[in-house]
Amino acid sequence: MQKHNQKEHLYKLLVIGDLGVGKTSIIKRYVHQNFSPHYRATIGVDFALKVLNWDAETVVRLQLWDIAGQERFGNMTRVYYREAMGAFIVFDVTRPATFEAVTKWKEDLDSKLVLPNGKPVPAVLLANKCDQGIDVLMNNGIKMEQFCKENGFVGWFETSAKENININEASRCLVKHIIASESDPVQSIEPDIIKPHLNSSKIVSCSACFKS
Amino acid sequence: GYLPANVDRRESTLQRKRKEYFAFVEQYYDSRNDESHQDTYRQIHIDIPRMSPEVLRLQPKVTEIFERILFIWAIRHPASGYVQGINDLVTPFFVVFVCEYIEEEEVENFDVSSLPEEVLHNIEADSYWCMSKLLDGIQDNYTFAQPGIQKKVKMLEELVSRIDEQVHRHLDQHEVKYLQFAFRWMNNLLMREVPLRCTIRLWDTYQSEPEGFSHFHLYVCAAFLVRWRKEILEEKDFQELLIFLQNLPTVHWGNEDISVLLAEAYRLKFAFADAPNHYKK
Numbered sequence: 001m002q003k004h005n006q007k008e009h010l011y012k013l014l015v016i017g018d019l020g021v022g023k024t025s026i027i028k029r030y031v032h033q034n035f036s037p038h039y040r041a042t043i044g045v046d047f048a049l050k051v052l053n054w055d056a057e058t059v060v061r062l063q064l065w066d067i068a069g070q071e072r073f074g075n076m077t078r079v080y081y082r083e084a085m086g087a088f089i090v091f092d093v094t095r096p097a098t099f100e101a102v103t104k105w106k107e108d109l110d111s112k113l114v115l116p117n118g119k120p121v122p123a124v125l126l127a128n129k130c131d132q133g134i135d136v137l138m139n140n141g142i143k144m145e146q147f148c149k150e151n152g153f154v155g156w157f158e159t160s161a162k163e164n165i166n167i168n169e170a171s172r173c174l175v176k177h178i179i180a181s182e183s184d185p186v187q188s189i190e191p192d193i194i195k196p197h198l199n200s201s202k203i204v205s206c207s208a209c210f211k212s
Numbered sequence: 213g214y215l216p217a218n219v220d221r222r223e224s225t226l227q228r229k230r231k232e233y234f235a236f237v238e239q240y241y242d243s244r245n246d247e248s249h250q251d252t253y254r255q256i257h258i259d260i261p262r263m264s265p266e267v268l269r270l271q272p273k274v275t276e277i278f279e280r281i282l283f284i285w286a287i288r289h290p291a292s293g294y295v296q297g298i299n300d301l302v303t304p305f306f307v308v309f310v311c312e313y314i315e316e317e318e319v320e321n322f323d324v325s326s327l328p329e330e331v332l333h334n335i336e337a338d339s340y341w342c343m344s345k346l347l348d349g350i351q352d353n354y355t356f357a358q359p360g361i362q363k364k365v366k367m368l369e370e371l372v373s374r375i376d377e378q379v380h381r382h383l384d385q386h387e388v389k390y391l392q393f394a395f396r397w398m399n400n401l402l403m404r405e406v407p408l409r410c411t412i413r414l415w416d417t418y419q420s421e422p423e424g425f426s427h428f429h430l431y432v433c434a435a436f437l438v439r440w441r442k443e444i445l446e447e448k449d450f451q452e453l454l455i456f457l458q459n460l461p462t463v464h465w466g467n468e469d470i471s472v473l474l475a476e477a478y479r480l481k482f483a484f485a486d487a488p489n490h491y492k493k
Contacts, residue, residue, distance in 0.1 A: 009309075019258060019259070019296065020258040020259075020262075021256065036262065038262065039262060040263060040404070041259050041262040041263070041264050041296050041297075041299070042296075043297050043395065043396040043399050043400055043404065044391070044395030044396045044399065044459060045392060047261070047392070047451075047454045047455060047458055048455070049451045049455065061451075068296060069296075070255075070295065070296045074355045075393075076357070076358070076391075079389070079391060097372075172416060185482065
């Protein structure tokens with residue numbers, strides 16, 4: 001039963017990244033609370049819906065668009081990106097090539113889609129399969145905060161669809177940024193300024209969310 | 213198929229084709245870890261555990277065979293290379309050939325590696341050539357930007373707008389785009405939408421129909437969509453519609469359902485084929 005004073009938001013979110021990084025698994029975990037190591041490869045786009053009781057007055061409905069990893073090579077992404085409000089870009093921490101592809105996905109996204117106010121859509125970076133114990137990031141000494149800042153991500157999370165790590169947190173982070181950009185569409189949205197926080201624990205590492 | 217019409221020459225052709233395939237394997241398969249080919253190989257390697265049916269694809273022997281088939285095909289067809297979805301298209305042939313040696317009911321929990329090596333070799337080569345033949349007819353589905361699929365999705369939309377305006381309008385009103393659900397119908401030839409046994413039944417007809425995979429398939433897709441008109445018209449929002457269309461309830465489908473579908477597709481084809489403007493407003 002919907003209360004009279006309840007607000008409802010509907011957001012279209014994209015989930016993109018190279019093939020086999022776990023986009024479908026993340027969505028299945030988030031929406032259906034389960035995991036299988038044997039999801040079939042996504043063809044074209046898969047669609048899912050998640051309803052969040054954001055706060056006492058607000059219901060957020062998320063349309064999750066799970067876009068096949070191979071699509072960047074075809075020209076179909078433009079059609080799928082249309083009217084999206086936010087994006088997750090996913091890579092697999094065990095495969096360095098999928099991290100290298102992150103910037104290409106981000107460029108693809110920003111070149112084909114901007115918010116009505118002309119800004120790029122908020123994007124959160126997901127370092128998936130963090131349960132596997134093989135960490136490309138640490139090995140390469142890549143500074144993730146720096147990387148996010150340079151490439152315009154509003155935050156990043158180490159996630160595991162298998163162990164259910166950080167997926168809800170990542171989603172809340174993205175939604176928060178979307179709501180912020182919506183409620184204040186004229187003023188420039190600069191949550192991209194990342195405050196250094198040297199002592200933050202590795203798991204909760206959405207740098208931009210420290211704003212709140 | 214790829215066998216000659218003359219029955220006497222079939223066996224020798226079959227032998228020659230099998231030899232030819234393994235000559236390709238000999239020639240190309242070692243290059244799978246070369247820099248220029250490793251992306252293709254890696255991609256195939258990732259995709260193979262992600263196809264259906266589950267029981268078959270998890271067997272190392274099957275993985276090995278599928279990897280070879282797909283890699284050789286990709287290397288020999290550089291215009292398209294390997295595209296996701298092609299991996300699925302090997303399965304029906306492979307299963308049919310395996311079923312020559314076992315009871316059909318067994319296929320779900322059959323250990324493929326229990327077949328003699330020579331039999332497996334023949335199955336592998338025959339599956340390759342069948343898949344190859346199939347793909348020859350629909351190559352533009354898998355070249356850059358997949359123009360064949362884009363075109364067929366457009367044609368499907370036009371066809372449905374003529375045969376069932378109500379369904380078409382309903383989808384349009386709720387902003388459901390055909391590409392959002394029918395891309396996969398074209399890319400995987402309905403394999404993802406119906407159980408494997410139904411795919412095999414469906415493809416039997418496609419093979420006996422001229423341009424079955426490239427042309428008749430369109431009418432089958434139209435009939436398939438309209439088959440759900442009642443459910444579609446009952447759904448009143450975009451979300452529910454799309455989730456329904458991407459997860460059509462066909463788990464219990466059997467031959468009977470495919471026969472009905474095909475009959476309807478034939479009806480559409482004949483109503484439409486000689487009169488392309490017949491339904492136009």
